[in-house]
Amino acid sequence: MSEAAAPTANVPPEQEPSTDFVVRLGVAQRAGGLAVPILTAVLAFLAGGIVVAATGHNPWTAYHGIWDGAGFNWLFNIPWDTNTIHNDAYNLSQTLLITTTLILTGLAVAFSFRCGLFNIGGQGQYLVGLIVANWIGCSFASWPTLPHVVLGIVAAAVAGAAWAGIAGFLKATTGAHEVISTIMLNWIAIWGGQYLFGQGGPLQNTYNPAAPESGTIAQSAHIPAFWGTSELQGLDYGFFVAIAALVVFWLILNRTTLGYEVRAVGFNAEAAAYGGINVRRKYIQAMAISGAFAGLAGALDMLGYLTQFGVLDIQASQIGFLGIAVALLGRNTAIGTGIAAFLFGGLLFGTTHGLNSNVFDPVLAGNLTSMIQGLVVLFVGADVFILYLWSARRKVRRQRAAEAVPT
Amino acid sequence: MSGEIVLELRGITKRYPGIVADDHVDFDLAAGEVHALLGENGAGKSTLMNILYGLTKPDEGEIVVKGKRVTFSSAKDAIEAGIGMVHQHFMLIPVMTVAENIVLGTEPTREHVLLDEAGAERSVRELSQQFGLAVDPTALVSSITVGQQQRVEILKALYRGAQILILDEPTAVLTPQEAGELFAIIRSLKEDGKSIIFISHKLNEVLEIADRVTVLRRGKRIDTVPGREATEETLARMMVGRDVLLRVDKKPASPGEVALKVEELRAVDDRHLEKVRGVSFTVRRGEIVAIAGVDGNGQTELIEALTGLRRAESGAIEVGGRPVLAPFTAKRMLDAGIGHIPEDRQRRGLVLEFNLAENVALHDYDKAPDSNWGWLFPAQLVRTAARLIREFDVRGGGPLTLARALSGGNQQKVVVAREVARNPVVLIAAQPTRGLDVGAIEYVHRRLVEERDSGHAILLVSLELDEVLSLADRILVMYEGQIVGEHAAGADEQQIGLEMLGGRKADAA
Secondary structure, eight states: OHHHHGGGTTSOSSOOOOOOHHHHHHHHHHHOOSHHHHHHHHHHHHHHHHHHHHTTSOHHHHHHHHHHHTTGGGGGSSSOOOOTTSHHHHHHHHHHHHHHHHHHHHHHHHHHHHTTOOOOTHHHHHHHHHHHHHHHHHSOTTSOHHHHHHHHHHHHHHHHHHHHHHHHHHHHHHOOOHHHHHHHHHHHHHHHHHHHHSTTOTTBOSSOTTSOBBOOOOGGGOOOEEESOTTTTOEETHHHHHHHHHHHHHHHHHHBHHHHHHHHHHHOHHHHHHTTOOHHHHHHHHHHHHHHHHHHHHHHHIIIIIOOOBHHHHHHOOHHHHHHHHHHHTTTOHHHHHHHHHHHHHHHHHTTTTSOTTTSOHHHHHHHHHHHHHHHHHHHHHHHHHHHHHHHHHHHHHHHHHHHSOO | OOSOEEEEEEEEEEEETTEEEEEEEEEEEETTOEEEEEOOTTSSHHHHHHHHTTSSOOSEEEEEETTEEEOOSSHHHHHHTTEEEEOSSOOOOTTSBHHHHHHTTSOOEETTTEEOHHHHHHHHHHHHHHHTOOOOTTSBGGGSOHHHHHHHHHHHHHHTTOSEEEEESTTTTSOHHHHHHHHHHHHHHHHTTOEEEEEESOHHHHHHHOSEEEEEETTEEEEEEETTTOOHHHHHHHHHOGGGOOOOOOOOOOOOSEEEEEEEEEEEOTTSOEEEEEEEEEEETTOEEEEEOOTTSSHHHHHHHHTTSSOOSEEEEEETTEEOOSSOOHHHHHHHTEEEEOSOIIIIIOOTTSBHHHHHTTTTTTSTTTEETTEEOHHHHHHHHHHHHHHTTOOSOOTTSBGGGSOHHHHHHHHHHHHHHTOOSEEEEESTTTTOOHHHHHHHHHHHHHHHHTTOEEEEEESOHHHHHHHOSEEEEEETTEEEEEEETTOOHHHHHHHHTTHHHHHHO
16 A cells, blocks of 8 residues: 555645636636626727728727717716607617617527537528518518517527527538538528519519519517607617527526536537437527527517518628627627627617718728627637637746756 | 667656656667567556657656657657657548558659659558568558558558657557567568567567566556566566555445346447447446456447447346336436446546536436426535535535536546435446546545445446456456456456456467
8 A cells, every 4th residue: 555655645645726827717718707808809999990090090089980870978978868869869779779689699609609519500590580570570460469579579580490400400410510501501591582582582572573672561560669769760679579588598508407408518518418418409409599599680670670671681681690709709698698799789880870971981980890890700719829829838838947957 | 689779768757737647767779679668557658658759748858869869849750760650549541542641741742743653552562562561552541451550550650761660559459360460570670670669568468579578657667677587477566566456445245136237238339340249247236346358348338338328239238127228328327227437537427617516417407306397406406516525525616616626536526426426226437546546546446335335236347457356346357349257356366367368268269
């Protein structure tokens, strides 16, 4: 016994717990944490500002213009004037309208991320939800508002779930990578939508055969606005559905066995299988829930303010892809996704319709948004890189220290 | 072994957190010599060779090749210094031909850009004739046998100009006939002046081929002896070290009814090779049955089949007298009453990013009181974990600590706590003390014996013969996917060792 202990006697009996900064940051990076996403956003805005300055504009003026354009200044004009006749109140209501969609497309990416899956198909699932909501909205015109809206929302969510579920099913049964299959499903949704809404398509409008556009939803399918008026694209009750979705997302992940399983698979699929979890089934379920969030986004847009959609709109739509940046910046948590969606909502509206074109050229501003979006994705990827550099630097330092010892 | 010294390792030391893999190891190699490196799993052989091949950097010590001190920062440096390594697991591209695999990285070209296929085949053919390594350069790697693949690996090293060849457990994947051919190849390489480092833990092979033998134990060089003077007994003593036997204090077993009955179980590995070939055995309540064997003889696949982590091809399993219905899924085996301390606690036993409460719930999160109708009760998880942490003396954290933050020994305690607390009919412990320090090893051993004494059936699978001998009430020896021997506690170690190496089979043939 004493002989056995001898070779390891100079080693501390218990391995040092890894309280290493990098390890902790690595965990924070995966499971939440505040510092890294804030730094990411700040860096993205700084880099954006430098580019603005390089083009000979004043970055401060530009950002101030976007800030006002997003209606963020309203929050600081106390007492609050809720009349959307006024610019700042109207801008904020529009920012929140976009936030509604971004929360849901963000959650669509975040949920599958927590299961270790990268859902690039938010755009396709969003479109499928939007198309189904349009179809339901144009039918059942005799129904009262509440059941009609609920049916539209539920059907769109189910459609989105089924669409994403295909990718989950392919992953579970054949191992097909979800990134590839969701991208392909995006294109199927885009071309399918163009056919359905296009000339001669089954869902094309009946009043103008020359216009490749969908029909307009019945009044009964319209989600009422609570801030502003429906005619001026007011903020509708769909906003609260999105807020509720954040709560549901959190509840599923943290308070249900399904969420436990999803997180276990996301962190360590092998340990999950050892725990008795059917990993393949989780892939399908997580993708389906993701798709339901995206489908819901499509329904709220269609029934909330779009009321109809054209082939050109399908080609121009990007909101599902923006969900990726939202989820990445929000670290795949409910609260983070909510905040990131608000930020991107403001950025989107504040650089386009909300922007006073005398202050800053909207064309430049729109590019600035795309750039900041790109930089966020880049920096989110980069903080993994920063972690890597950090640990590599420590390793080199340790090696140098070892080599410095004279032999 | 009259040649000059071509390679010297001086005072190589490599530390990993909590363990010294190599502790001031010296090693040298002469031209035309076969120098065997012998030691148990975890003795530091692989680390030493990875250092020599530039895959790991030593914390201390130096490498001298042909009198010149060198530092390798990658395998490329080692290859340039004339060192070649044949890994235990081959690194070949199955869809390419033998010649393509061999020239990969240093392809002969025509017009600077086109692969000179004919030239490659010609040089491979010349090389294989020179050393008597018969292999068809035009054959696809996927179509040739394992023994031939190994020759391709050796040729690859020779093609890159290796003067020193490291063979890492080369016979582990070979049939006895193939092993015989390999030895012939090694002898011809020797005659050609090449030096060979032969890594193994099979004593008879080492005695057959080695000019000198260096024995490592727990990261230290015990001794270097001429192969001619060594015997299996002397080498075994150096390798294991009699005095290090961890004797476990336990009463004789009093086996009860049959808890686990396995019949004609068959399972394949990821490459669809049959690794469990008709295994039948029983484990009774109140006894520890150990499966001894050399790594890679089907133990891993057997455990995975028993725990549902690998789908069994055929066979029957009874737990607690009741047959388990096929297919044997993980869930079904858990519910039937099988507990499992897995081989790799970090990869499989724990979700490192989960806290201890969530880890403790890994099997039963979906049952009351942890959950109800799909709703999880985190407070209940925390309560259960707090109780188990106290009972099993887990140190370094509470229920909300991430599993990652615990030391290896305490991580293993969490796994043991979870499995034991489920009160399983059969507890399968796979390498339960791997990588643990002495104190934690004792703890795990004591727990297993306590579980036995409280009437549970324990199936222990271990590569450490020490552990098997000191814990088991009954020992089954597994070789090439079959149970080849059964022994009572206190059986002759020599006989078991012989069977582990397929000795009995060889005698019969």
